[in-house]
Amino acid sequence: YGNFVSEGYYAYFWCSNVNNALQACCLSLDNESAVLSYHDMSGGNSVRCIKDEFYKQSSSSSAAPSSSAPEGYVDPSTVVKGTMTDERDGQTYKTVTIGTQTWMAENLRLEAGDSFCFDDKFEYCDTYGKLYPWYVAVGRPDCAEKDSCDLAPVMRGVCPEGWHLPSLAEWDTLFAFVGTDIVHKLKSQSEEWCDFDDACPKGGLDTYGFGARAGGYKSWDANYVDDRDAGYFWASSQADRCGTKVIIGDGFDVGDYECGDDQGAASVRCVMDSEGFMPDSMEPSFDYKDN
DSSP: OOOOOOTTTOEEEEEEEEOSSSEEEEEEEOSSOEEEEEEETTSOOBOOOOOHHHHHHHHTOOSOGGGGSOTTOOOGGGOEEEEEEETTTTEEEEEEEETTEEEESSOOOOEESSOBOGGGOHHHHHHHOOBEEHHHHTTOGGGTTOSOOOOOSSBOTTSOTTEEBOOHHHHHHHHHHHOSSHHHHHBOSOTTOOOTTOOOOOOOOOTTSOOBOOOBEEOTTSOEEOTTTOEEEEEEEEETTEEEEEEESTTSOTTEEEEEETTSEEBOOOEEOBTTBOOSOSSOSSOEEOO
């Protein structure tokens, strides 16, 4: 039954965590990386066993519970939820403070520059927010179609005053705060989520109140893709004539980063300015429109 694949390229090992009735945790190894993700249980992967005595000693340690948590882990009970209002168009957003970061807990809906609703349907924007090309997200329309663009370390971009477009480092910090099972802890509990086999619903745990939505993506050729499968969020980083997208969704590895053509469009989550993370420029270089 099925096909045998990746011999000589990858090693796959089962772990004991289960995602749902169809998927279980799997560690994949290649020459450059080690990635935890979920695989279909009907497939076959290798098994490595760990000795019971070591597990018993570790689990019965007298150390504080936090000592066994991943480095940087933030207890969900310490999360602080709130709201903020974007004075540019009067829209109010949920917010969530996780560790040292305060994030918008909804996708940005501001109509600014070239921005789109998924499938060109306005009702999508109410739920999933706008989709922005990378050069709009960073507030630099002059960067469109350039091989590279000189950006400050922190870019306000399309975000309101007091907030900015997160860098890859800030996304990585969020993932470290969440620790394990990151995709499912950040995904909203909404039943909109499906996987690539159209198995629905695949709602997340939303443990931290981040509420990631499956807003999809507008590709460079103007096609809308992956709604209900994944959320694509811009980071302020750029490389090889493309912006960087952070992907949250089933079928993607934790913290998956992807080169996003600057003519494509993705969602924006803003993070609050803090010490060491202040935009150099106080004003974006594009006009916005009230909804």
